[in-house]
Amino acid sequence: MSTKTRKVLVPQPEPPKKNSPYYQLAEEYGLELVFNPLFHFETLTARQFRDQKVDILKHTAVILTSRTITTHFFKLVSDLRCTLPEDFKYFCASERVALFLQKFITVRKRKIFFPEKNGSSSDFQTIICKHDKEKYLVPEIEERASDVVAMLADTKVKVSTCDVCRIIYAELTPEEIDSFDFLLFFSPNGLSAIKTAYPEYQQGKQIIGCLGEGTRDDLEQAGLQVHISAPTREYPSMTAALEHYLQEEKKAAK
Incomplete structure (x- = not known):
């Protein structure tokens, strides 16, 4: 094994504490750590959202597929100065998303649904189809269609989509990428x-x-x-x- 210092790309923000396990590994095994997130998400502006001709309040429920989508959806709701009605419903792809949703709404006043089998797409579909009178809105990442729309294609559920954020990739050169001995992906x-x-x-x-x-x-x-x-x-x-x-x-x- 080479004794040269080897370079590791860790696509996360640099840990604030020097007692991070990464630093311990670097010292023990002679690693050079480069903390550099490979991408981040950017909320669309209110104008960019309006250009999609989507009216959130013409829907009675929203389908939230991730914590990222949830964050940017509510950021846009705030930017648009939109007040969601008390009877608005939230259908979350997992319990994890449902728990995260509590950062943005008062749970006792809202209706939240999620599959008991965490992450089960079939259970999620069943829950949504049981409420087939709702008018669903599916927030998405720009240029990245969610699996939910395809999953509901053959059902009677009324679904419309909108983009709420876009992904911004880090600026890297081929030479930089080739310089790493280890590439970690999260x-x-x-x-x-x-x-x-x-x-x-x-x-x-x-x-x-x-x-x-x-x-x-x-x-x-x-x-x-x-x-x-x-x-x-x-x-x-x-x-x-x-x-x-x-x-x-x-x-x-x-």
């Missing part, structure tokens, strides 16, 4: 950022790590080899999985 959007900046990207000898099954699936479908994967029962975090990889690599070099 979302499929990270791969999109790399491909946008470097359409001809080839993995070569780079070590790739990922968080989440969806991220892993996208990486493998793109023909990339994933060396480090989290969470697992043994390695619940990216740092734990990275440490295990480095330990095994060190043993193999002896």
Whole structure:
């Protein structure tokens, strides 16, 4: 194993505390950490939203598929000075989203629905279809259609969509990307950022790590080899999985 300092792209904001596991790994294994989020989301302006000719108040319910969508939807509601009625309904793709929703509304005065089997698309569809008299609005990320609309295509549910935010990729050069020995991905959007900046990207000898099954699936479908994967029962975090990889690599070099 080479003793040179190896460079790791960690697509997250730099941790404020020096006791982060990342810094401990860097010291022990000779790593140079580069904290650089590969993308961020930007709320559309009120004018950009109005250009879509969508009237939120002509709907009786909203379908919220993620915490990101929820954040930007309510930011737009505020920017538009729109007051959602007391009987407005909220259909959340998971309990996690439903709990996050409490940051924006008073739960006891609203009606919230989510699947008991967390993340179950079939259960979510069943819940929505039970309320087929509602006029649903599905907020989305610009140029990225949600799976919900396709899921409800063959039902009697009335659904319309609107964009509430767009994704902004980090400005990277092919040379910067090639300079890393390790690329870590925490979302499929990270791969999109790399491909946008470097359409001809080839993995070569780079070590790739990922968080989440969806991220892993996208990486493998793109023909990339994933060396480090989290969470697992043994390695619940990216740092734990990275440490295990480095330990095994060190043993193999002896």
